[in-house]
Amino acid sequence: MRTRIRFIINPISGVGKKGIIPGLIERYLDTERFDYDIVYTEYRKHAKELAYQSSVEKIDIVCAVGGDGSVHEVGTALIGTKTKLAIIPTGSGNGLARHLNIPLNIEKAIQNINAMHVMQMDTVLVNDKPFLNAGGYGFDALIAKKFDEGKKRGFFTYIKLVMREFFKYNPVNVSVDVNGQVKSMPVMLCTIANASEFGNGFCVSPKSDVTDGKIELFLLKPFRFWSLPLLAFQFFRRKTDQSKFAEIISFEKARISLSKSMAHYDGEPFDVRKELNVQVVPKSLHILAGKK
Numbered sequence: 001m002r003t004r005i006r007f008i009i010n011p012i013s014g015v016g017k018k019g020i021i022p023g024l025i026e027r028y029l030d031t032e033r034f035d036y037d038i039v040y041t042e043y044r045k046h047a048k049e050l051a052y053q054s055s056v057e058k059i060d061i062v063c064a065v066g067g068d069g070s071v072h073e074v075g076t077a078l079i080g081t082k083t084k085l086a087i088i089p090t091g092s093g094n095g096l097a098r099h100l101n102i103p104l105n106i107e108k109a110i111q112n113i114n115a116m117h118v119m120q121m122d123t124v125l126v127n128d129k130p131f132l133n134a135g136g137y138g139f140d141a142l143i144a145k146k147f148d149e150g151k152k153r154g155f156f157t158y159i160k161l162v163m164r165e166f167f168k169y170n171p172v173n174v175s176v177d178v179n180g181q182v183k184s185m186p187v188m189l190c191t192i193a194n195a196s197e198f199g200n201g202f203c204v205s206p207k208s209d210v211t212d213g214k215i216e217l218f219l220l221k222p223f224r225f226w227s228l229p230l231l232a233f234q235f236f237r238r239k240t241d242q243s244k245f246a247e248i249i250s251f252e253k254a255r256i257s258l259s260k261s262m263a264h265y266d267g268e269p270f271d272v273r274k275e276l277n278v279q280v281v282p283k284s285l286h287i288l289a290g291k292k
């Protein structure tokens with residue numbers, strides 16, 4: 001039987017042109033085995049509606065063509081269904097795609113779909129909100145909000161925002177309860193990592209694995225600005241577990257209290273309650289990964 005796949009293209013993701021994508025799909029997708037169609041998002045959260053509708057239609061695979069925001073919308077709509085998530089990364093960060101070794105080159109990402117490396121990944125549920133890759137309540141939440149409010153996308157927009165906002169940021173006070181062990185402290189980052197990186201190689205939790213039935217809490221204590229170069233090196237070299245400012249805790253369930261209500265899930269900004277129940281939902285999403 002032929003496999004049905006629907007491509008959901010976010011035309012405003014990242015900085016590259018999206019007009020060439022339909023031609024590349026026609027050329028590189030194995031059309032002997034796949035029947036495909038293409039739809040475009042027209043507004044925020046449209047991808048979520050389109051993906052949900054696709055699962056109702058029992059489409060086999062829905063491919064998010066966009067960045068982490070598009071992957072978040074499509075993927076969270078498919079949690080607990082039989083429809084598989086595929087990704088063609090055309091965003092500004094592409095964190096989950098990078099973690100899963102999905103090629104960043106569009107032609108190769110399409111050929112990767114032909115290879116059908118299917119796996120079941122864990123997802124994360126915080127109160128009533130699911131996410132796939134990472135969620136944060138500290139400085140990363142502020143950057144996600146500012147990025148979302150701005151008109152420009154791309155990696156350098158992230159860098160400019162970090163430089164502009166870093167010196168103004170007041171740490172968030174968190175209290176974390178994992179299996180009855182409580183820790184309270186001010187932090188710059190309080191990030192829940194299912195996968196290892198935010199995107200662009202910025203790795204918070206090097207050992208995170210989306211199939212291990214666990215998630216990691218990454219806490220980064222306040223530091224002076226002269227520690228920034230070493231920290232940046234550790235983030236980009238996947239060595240945050242060696243930083244004296246960082247603490248990484250693996251868990252299945254936790255309760256977190258926050259002094260601020262700003263969050264991001266997979267890079268999308270959200271306002272949240274200050275009391276959070278966090279849990280991993282093991283093997284809840286079928287996904288096409290890259291080659292190991």
Ligand SMILES: Nc1ncnc2c1ncn2[C@@H]1O[C@H](COP(=O)(O)OP(=O)(O)OP(=O)(O)O)[C@@H](O)[C@H]1O
Binds near residue numbers: 067091267
């Ligand atoms: N047609 C559209 N008009 C306006 N916004 C859209 C449209 N389609 C999707 N969106 C929104 O665009 C936002 C950003 O998309 P996406 O995350 O895919 O790209 P990105 O931000 O450039 O990449 P990354 O998340 O990897 O940094 C999402 O919040 C999504 O809801």
